[in-house]
Amino acid sequence: MARVIVEVMPKPEILDPQGKAVAGALPRLGFTAFTSVRQGRRFELEVEGEVTEEILEQARTAAAEVLSNPVIEEVVSVHVLEESA
């Protein structure tokens, strides 16, 4: 079994209220090292057997068309995570 990981983040010019809320909370809780926080999404797509180039291409298309909203988000990574399970 293998997994394709898709990472989606809000575009830099888009407001990110969840990220802002976290960024406001962290210093109040003693975590003072961080100047800004953005919150996005991470998908794990499970694949039976090996991830072929064709499957990876399918994942890239799905990432762009289904898993992200191209108006407000950008796909920052589509990569394979091999693991034993």
Add this chain to the structure above:
Amino acid sequence: MARVIVEVMPKPEILDPQGKAVAGALPRLGFTAFTSVRQGRRFELEVEGEVTEEILEQARTAAAEVLSNPVIEEVVSVHVLEESA
């Protein structure tokens, strides 16, 4: 400028309705390669200057205590993303 990336996923035993919805939609849209989908979150924590071991430790603690809900989620990765900006 550098960023610390924190990745959080629902625990395997926890239902993931968003992931299930995506897993149901993909084959209807022609993406037939994926047998299961899980949806989690990805945070980008911005740091002025370099990410020291102390800052990374702060990020690990924040990931476990603030950015994730340990009852239903697990932190799958805390790592540094170096970049020019």
